[in-house]
Amino acid sequence: MSSPLERQTGTWWKVPVGRAEKTWLWLSVGTALVLFFWMGWWTVAGAQNPMGETYRVTPSAYRQEVASYERAARSTPEGLVPAGQDVYIGAHQWAWEGLPVVLQAGRRYRFHLSSYDVQHGFSVRPAGHLAEEITLQVLPGYEWVVDMEFPKPGRYEVQCNEFCGLGHRMMHGEFVVEAGGAR
Ligand code: CUA
Numbered sequence: 365m366s367s368p369l370e371r372q373t374g375t376w377w378k379v380p381v382g383r384a385e386k387t388w389l390w391l392s393v394g395t396a397l398v399l400f401f402w403m404g405w406w407t408v409a410g411a412q413n414p415m416g417e418t419y420r421v422t423p424s425a426y427r428q429e430v431a432s433y434e435r436a437a438r439s440t441p442e443g444l445v446p447a448g449q450d451v452y453i454g455a456h457q458w459a460w461e462g463l464p465v466v467l468q469a470g471r472r473y474r475f476h477l478s479s480y481d482v483q484h485g486f487s488v489r490p491a492g493h494l495a496e497e498i499t500l501q502v503l504p505g506y507e508w509v510v511d512m513e514f515p516k517p518g519r520y521e522v523q524c525n526e527f528c529g530l531g532h533r534m535m536h537g538e539f540v541v542e543a544g545g546a547r
Contacts, residue, residue, distance in 0.1 A: 414500065416510035423504050426478040430454040430461055433476075442466050442540050452476045455484040455502045458531030460522060465539045469517040479504040484535070485525030490518055491538070499525045514541040 381389075407413050421429075433452040437444040443464030451473050454461035467473060477486055479502045489497035500510060514520065524535035 414498075414510045414512070416508055419507040419509070420505065421478060421507040423478070423480040426507055427454060427461075427480055429476070429507075434462065437465075440466060446473070450474045450476060453486065453502075454478065454480060455486065455524070455535075456480040457482065457529050458524070458535040460486075460524075460535070460537035463522060463537035463539055467514060467539060467541045468544050469541050470513065470515055470544045472511055472513045475510045475512050476507055477502045477510065478507045482528050483526050484528050485523075487523045487525035489521055489523075490516060491521050501526065517541045517543040 430452045433446070433450065434444060436447040438447070439445075443466045444462070445466045449472060451465055451467070452462050453475060455477070456479065477500060481504060483504070484502040485499050486502050487497055487499040500508065502508070518541055520539050520541060522537035522539065524532055526532075528535065
C-alpha cells in the first residue's frame with residue numbers, strides 16, 4: 365500500500381478490500397449482532413431485571429390504596445410496619461409517601477409503585493453503598509408491582525433518580541431492614 369501522504373492516482377477507491385480487513389469487518393458485525401440479541405435474551409433469562417406486574421390506575425385511586433395500606437400498617441418510631449407482604453409507595457413532587465417503612469431481612473415483599481403527578485425514579489441502595497443501587501421508573505397512571513427482598517439488614521436510602529422539577533434533588537426517603545425474626 366502506498367503512503368497516505370502521497371497523492372493518489374487512478375481508481376484508488378475501487379481497490380478491493382483486503383482479506384484481513386474483510387475478516388475484521390465481519391467479526392465486528394458478528395459481535396455487534398451477538399450482543400444485540402444477547403441484550404433481549406438476557407433481559408428475560410438473566411433473572412436480574414425486575415419485570416413485575418403493571419396495572420392501570422388513576423392517581424387518585426392509587427392515593428387511596430396507599431392511604432388504606434397506611435391505615436392497616438402498624439406505626440412505630442422507625443416507620444410503618446406493613447400488615448402483610450405488600451408495601452405501597454406513592455411518589456409526588458417532591459416526596460415519597462409510605463416511607464419510612466420497616467421490613468424484615470430475607471423476606472419477600474411486593475413493592476407497589478406509582479406517582480400522583482409526574483414521572484419519578486425510585487432509587488434504592490443500602491446506606492453508603494452507591495454501587496448497589498437499583499432504580500425503577502415510577503409513572504403516573506400505572507401501578508407497578510415488583511417483588512423485592514433485602515438479604516442484608518440495615519438502613520436503605522431512597523432517592524428520586526428522574527428529574528421531576530425544582531425540588532427533585534430534595535426528594536429523599538429511607539427505610540429500615542431489620543434482621544429476620546427480630547419482632
Ligand atoms: Cu421525583 Cu425527581
